Amino acid sequence: MATSAGGSANWTAHLILILGVFVFVFPVYMAVIGSTHDLGTIGRGEMSLRPGPHASENYTQAWVTGRGERAQGGVGVRRMMLNSLVMGLVIATGKISISILSAFAVAFFAFRLRMFFFWMIFITLMLPVEVRIIPTYKVISDLGMINTFTGLTVPLIASATATLIFRQFFLTVPDELVDAAKIDGAGPMRFFWNILVPLSTSTIAALFVILFVYGWNQYLWPLLITSSHEMNTIVIGITKMIGVGDAQTDWNLIMATAMLAMLPPVAVVIIMQRWFVKGLTETEK
Amino acid sequence: MSRRAIFDNKILPYVLLAPQLAITIVFFFWPAGQAVAQSLLRQDPFGLRTTFVWLENFAHVVRDPAYLNAAGTTLIFSLAVVALAMGSGLLLAVTADKPIRGAGVYKTLLIWPYAVAPAVAASLWLFIFHPTIGMLGRAINQAGIPWDYTLNGTQALVLVILAASWKQVSYNFIFFLAGLQSIPRSVIEAAAVDGAGTRQRFWKVTFPLLSPTTFFLLVVNLIYSFFDTFGVIHSLTRGGPGKATETLIYKVYVDGVVYLDLGGSSAQSVILLLFVVTMTALQFKYIERRVHY
Numbered sequence: 001m002a003t004s005a006g007g008s009a010n011w012t013a014h015l016i017l018i019l020g021v022f023v024f025v026f027p028v029y030m031a032v033i034g035s036t037h038d039l040g041t042i043g044r045g046e047m048s049l050r051p052g053p054h055a056s057e058n059y060t061q062a063w064v065t066g067r068g069e070r071a072q073g074g075v076g077v078r079r080m081m082l083n084s085l086v087m088g089l090v091i092a093t094g095k096i097s098i099s100i101l102s103a104f105a106v107a108f109f110a111f112r113l114r115m116f117f118f119w120m121i122f123i124t125l126m127l128p129v130e131v132r133i134i135p136t137y138k139v140i141s142d143l144g145m146i147n148t149f150t151g152l153t154v155p156l157i158a159s160a161t162a163t164l165i166f167r168q169f170f171l172t173v174p175d176e177l178v179d180a181a182k183i184d185g186a187g188p189m190r191f192f193w194n195i196l197v198p199l200s201t202s203t204i205a206a207l208f209v210i211l212f213v214y215g216w217n218q219y220l221w222p223l224l225i226t227s228s229h230e231m232n233t234i235v236i237g238i239t240k241m242i243g244v245g246d247a248q249t250d251w252n253l254i255m256a257t258a259m260l261a262m263l264p265p266v267a268v269v270i271i272m273q274r275w276f277v278k279g280l281t282e283t284e285k
Numbered sequence: 286m287s288r289r290a291i292f293d294n295k296i297l298p299y300v301l302l303a304p305q306l307a308i309t310i311v312f313f314f315w316p317a318g319q320a321v322a323q324s325l326l327r328q329d330p331f332g333l334r335t336t337f338v339w340l341e342n343f344a345h346v347v348r349d350p351a352y353l354n355a356a357g358t359t360l361i362f363s364l365a366v367v368a369l370a371m372g373s374g375l376l377l378a379v380t381a382d383k384p385i386r387g388a389g390v391y392k393t394l395l396i397w398p399y400a401v402a403p404a405v406a407a408s409l410w411l412f413i414f415h416p417t418i419g420m421l422g423r424a425i426n427q428a429g430i431p432w433d434y435t436l437n438g439t440q441a442l443v444l445v446i447l448a449a450s451w452k453q454v455s456y457n458f459i460f461f462l463a464g465l466q467s468i469p470r471s472v473i474e475a476a477a478v479d480g481a482g483t484r485q486r487f488w489k490v491t492f493p494l495l496s497p498t499t500f501f502l503l504v505v506n507l508i509y510s511f512f513d514t515f516g517v518i519h520s521l522t523r524g525g526p527g528k529a530t531e532t533l534i535y536k537v538y539v540d541g542v543v544y545l546d547l548g549g550s551s552a553q554s555v556i557l558l559l560f561v562v563t564m565t566a567l568q569f570k571y572i573e574r575r576v577h578y
Contacts, residue, residue, distance in 0.1 A: 016380045020373070021394045027409035030420060034412055045418050098304045105301035110291050117302055124313045126565050130512045130534050131558040134541040134550055135319030136312060155312035158305055188292040217402035219516035224542070235402045239520035242408060251418060258408050265400035273393060281463035
């Protein structure tokens with residue numbers, strides 16, 4: 001395209017993008033500031049736009065006890081982050097593992113009811129947790145999985161999306177490769193481990209980012225499945241700390257907790273940006 | 286669809302599929318079936334007797350003013366979130382697609398909110414717009430406009446819309462940018478040679494060619510605004526004040542989990558289920574047809 005449009009056009013472009021970045025960054029900046037002042041300053045509405053002197057005590061208090069003047073009975077961020085970490089990691093690796101196996105079965109084998117099973121997996125796209133809240137809760141409680149990591153993670157591990165993505169990728173693997181492996185005497189599992197999995201690394205990496213963020217950010221599910229403070233994920237923990245949300249709420253601790261809640265998923269997305277963006281746009285369509 | 290070179294093994298494929306299918310059946314199909322069954326039943330207040338009531342629960346739900354109110358709120362909320370998140374995403378993507386300095390840096394700075402949980406986004410906005418301690422909330426009040434989202438339903442709705450859209454812009458930005466980059470430069474250059482101005486090039490050439498992405502995002506954003514925003518509403522307003530921010534999904538949760546109205550809540554779930562099925566079916570139909578003109 002003609003790049004002669006320089007000058008004023010470029011100016012507006014930068015202006016729009018800077019405004020966009022500002023709208024994204026401003027709430028986070030305010031949270032950083034909020035996490036460095038003491039509760040009194042915030043409660044009186046006297047917080048300035050510059051960092052205050054209480055950062056280390058706020059973060060330590062949030063990290064260790066999670067308790068302030070109002071937020072009683074909670075549990076430290078370190079415990080909640082551990083729960084979220086387990087949830088993110090187990091869901092991401094679980095979804096990837098069982099989906100790559102199902103996609104392998106559907107793409108490389110001929111067997112009865114193949115398409116029926118494929119559609120069974122596919123149709124779960126249409127059954128989000130939200131439309132089956134009560135009965136799912138009942139299943140979990142009948143299985144004794146309330147307040148357990150199994151209950152938090154296993155039911156979310158089925159994945160139509162990941163299966164579709166792997167299958168789509170497997171269909172592009174040339175037949176010659178399968179033939180060559182067969183001639184060399186490799187069985188299906190050998191082919192899977194030594195050829196298919198290494199070929200899929202970038203797909204796996206992209207899915208890992210997307211699914212880790214998905215798992216870490218779950219809300220309705222942990223809200224239903226966990227009732228004890230010990231099992232709170234950090235995202236749920238923040239809501240519990242906010243409570244009714246008046247001026248006397250422990251805003252300094254809540255903002256410190258919010259920062260810590262954002263850090264891991266945002267870091268994963270930024271560090272793995274290239275894979276993530278490519279994976280997201282190529283796979284979700 | 287299928288390939289030529291295939292392993293012949295009679296049992297292995299079933300073993301490979303087993304974990305996925307087991308989870309799917311136990312945690313998806315069984316509960317979904319239960320939801321449908323529950324929606325046709327009614328329990329007496331003590332849970333002793335259950336009677337089959339055909340579609341009575343549905344009739345009850347759609348005649349309930351509270352349900353209609355939630356449907357109206359959901360409509361306003363969803364349209365606002367979709368318009369705001371997609372509009373801003375498109376504007377930012379079109380701008381970042383231009384050959385300007387630092388485009389890569391801008392991209393990084395614009396994609397990270399994707400990773401912020403809706404409920405965390407809500408807490409950030411709450412901290413800014415809180416009427417007594419929030420920087421902007423206080424400023425609005427000092428400017429003489431009474432601002433308190435805990436008392437004023439419209440203001441509460443505005444706040445949840447802002448928090449819910451903020452988080453979703455990145456997702457749309459990523460997809461619109463990918464869509465723009467897949468449009469061949471030659472097409473746009475040809476339009477420029479034919480004398481089309483910037484505005485005309487965008488609306489007559491780029492935007493129509495972008496329609497598959499736009500349509501895909503429309504469906505994804507609608508589903509996001511219906512379901513994933515539960516966290517925003519639950520942590521910001523709990524559906525209040527009154528029922529000003531009670532959306533359909535929030536009502537399913539409250540009726541089922543708080544008031545234990547199983548029949549009513551299940552009937553509402555089934556209605557939402559029909560919505561998801563319609564959206565997914567539409568999406569696949571249009572994606573196959575490739576929505577450009």
